[in-house]
Amino acid sequence: MIDVSGVELGYGAQVVLSDVSFRSGKGEFLGIVGPNGSGKTTLLKAIARLVAPLRGVVMINGQEIEVFSAIGLSRLVGLVPQASAPGFEYSVRDVVMMGRYPHIGMFGGETPADRDAVRKAMEVTGIAPLADRSVREISGGELQRVIIARALAQEPEILLLDEATAHLDLGHQVSILQMIRELSRRIAVIGVFHDLNHAAYFCDRIILLHDHRILAMGDPAGVLTEENIARAFGVRAMVRINPLSGRPVVSPVLHPSCEAGKDSxxxxxxxxxxxxxxxxxxxxxxxxxxxxxxxxxxxxxxxxxxxxxxxxxxxxxxxxxxxxxxxxxxxxxxxxxxxxxxxxxxxxxxxxxxxxxxxxxxxxxxxxxxxxxxxxxxxxxxxxxxxxxxxxxxxxxxxxxxxxxxxxxxxxxxxxx
Amino acid sequence: MTWRRPGAILFLLACLLAASIVICTLVGPAGVPLFSLPGDNSGATILYGVRLPRVISAVLVGAGLAAAGVVMQGLFRNSMADPYLLGTSAGGALGAATAIVLLGGAFSMPLAFAGCTGAAFLVYGISRRAGRVPVEQLLLTGIAVSMFLSALLSFLMYVSGESLHQIFLWLMGGFWTASWQDAWTGLLVLPAAVPLLLLAREQDILSLGEEDALSLGVDIELLKKCLLVTSAFVTAVAVSIAGSIGFIGLITPHIMRLWVGPGHRILLPSSMMAGGIILVLSDTLARTAGNEVPVGVVTAFFGAPFFVFLLRRRYAS
Structure with a gap:
């Protein structure tokens, strides 16, 4: 469904990422990890067509992303951005309803199907009780869930998440990622993660970005090795398999390494x-x-x-x-x-x-x-x-x-x- | 906002507007009986020839400024934005002053209109980069162009000699010369408001931020172009009728947003009606109690302190 090939991304003369190629599709939850400034968000934005590649193409359903109309693309691709700051006091329901715009269109009216999708999206993200509150008076974590609900209401075929759960408490992080993983059986999900363990736990496949390119790509255990983490993040880490999930768990090792200062x-x-x-x-x-x-x-x-x-x-x-x-x-x-x-x-x-x-x-x-x-x-x-x-x-x-x-x-x- | 009754608010505003029009037409230094005799020509002349066009002009100019204010505030995602941000005020003033100095006041209305729209297109053109118009760029360019045009205006005033007083009166803004021609011109505000109303949902989404709007399927560059052209047009109509009257376009959307919420579908028509009511009341106050002070003085006198109040309230929250 998504085919990224030979993509080079950057701003002006500065190249952020080059030679990026991968495919993903329905049924997969793909994670993107990497250090700050490694181009995770830029890559996601390229798939959402918010950033044009300097080289290479992004294809969706076999068509170059450039050929879609704005509204046509928004029916296929939903994005949960890193930060969203509503300028005015819209109600939570109003903002989630904006996710239906791709289906309502310019001169259409809200149908029962739209209201139904909005209600469901608010329920699964746990914000139904906040429906009439202003988006400017709820907490950062609640707002993040509103934006996730908005993207769910959009009912896209490809859902892009940019650290979508970064501001959530542990309970909501887990419940929302769980829900998104279940959703990823029916659609394609690509998520940028800061937390390597969340990526390892929830994603089917992980792309590790480092030094302007893909350092490793594959299943979590194959990508999140001690060597790769040391190379990408410059941190010694201990990687163990979580016995419950069978997925790797990464913990940084903070103690001074090997050099013994004393003879004893x-x-x-x-x-x-x-x-x-x-x-x-x-x-x-x-x-x-x-x-x-x-x-x-x-x-x-x-x-x-x-x-x-x-x-x-x-x-x-x-x-x-x-x-x-x-x-x-x-x-x-x-x-x-x-x-x-x-x-x-x-x-x-x-x-x-x-x-x-x-x-x-x-x-x-x-x-x-x-x-x-x-x-x-x-x-x-x-x-x-x-x-x-x-x-x-x-x-x-x-x-x-x-x-x-x-x-x-x-x-x-x-x-x- | 579902928990308020938008229909009721619009109906209430429409009633208030109608009442304001009737009352303001009847109020004035020359007492005109409500039902003047059919043969009494002077009363009818004052009512239909002087006051009614003035009242209608004020209502339409107020509505236009409020509409442009709503659009600019949504576009800039800032409730402190006003219709003159695009240099329209300075451009209109320069156009009018040019007409006064060079043509002895003839064509001041079309030249003011041309100055307004010209300034807006200049700002838009300068801000445009590779088909995109970032709003920060618009804002800063608007300031720069306004300052430049103001400098030209100051120069013109400096060399204007005897027409300085006339330029000065124009700059303060007012309706004392309002005629039926002004009222008819003002009607242009209404068709211009139609696309703004049709784009209400898109404006709501745009105020979430450009990238959000883009990923929700809004063609933001086209939308911005539509909004800028329409609001520049509406502002130009208002300025060419009455000069740059301050604070209506700033305060009215602000007040209405507190009352009906930020949704443009309701905010836009209610702000237009409220803008009309506020400006016609201000003008009536100006010509009666104020002994024909320029209406801009009245709106600034009440508007500026209110604006400070809103600023402080916003700062406190």
């Missing part, structure tokens, strides 16, 4: 998500940090991986192998300090503690002992507690929280910031 080596024995905070704090503190042994499906492992921390691992649900045990011994002996987070300890990872019991207890920091909050942490029938108690007796330090643990590590290594 700190090994962290952790698991069950208890270690991530300590790993981040030690890494930020500039220590050379290692971790393990951890199961590959442990969130502490994911944290260590995202931070670039070397880690001893075992496959999911497997006990610690003899080989890992030996590696841990080597790493732990090399470490200047060893931090043990609170459990949970079970038969799968008790081996970690057994290895430590043979080492110098003076280098060990045990966390969380004073605040177990009644949570069960020892699933070994008391073995883990026995080992930890004996370590404490032999002089292991105890730290109630992360700052205390950092303090203890500093004491042991004798290094100050």
């Amino acid at each position: 080596h700190v090994h962290v024995v952790c698991g069950g998500g208890e270690g991530a905070g300590v790993l981040v704090a030690l890494r930020d503190g500039g220590y050379r940090v290692t971790a393990g042994v951890l199961s590959l499906n442990d969130s502490d492992y994911l944290a260590a991986e995202a931070l670039g921390i070397p880690c001893l691992t075992e496959p999911p649900f497997c006990p610690i192998s003899e080989r890992s045990r030996r590696d841990l011994e080597v790493w732990a002996r090399d470490a200047d300090a060893i931090v043990v987070t609170r459990g949970p300890w079970g038969t799968g990872n008790i081996e970690n503690l057994r290895v430590l019991s043979a080492l110098d207890a003076g280098a060990v920091v045990i966390m969380g002992v004073s605040s177990w909050d009644g949570r069960k942490w020892d699933y070994t029938g008391g073995d883990a507690e026995k080992i930890l108690s004996s370590l404490k007796e032999k002089g292991a330090r105890v730290a109630a929280d992360i700052p205390a643990a950092l303090g203890a590590v500093r004491e042991i290594t004798g290094e100050t910031r």
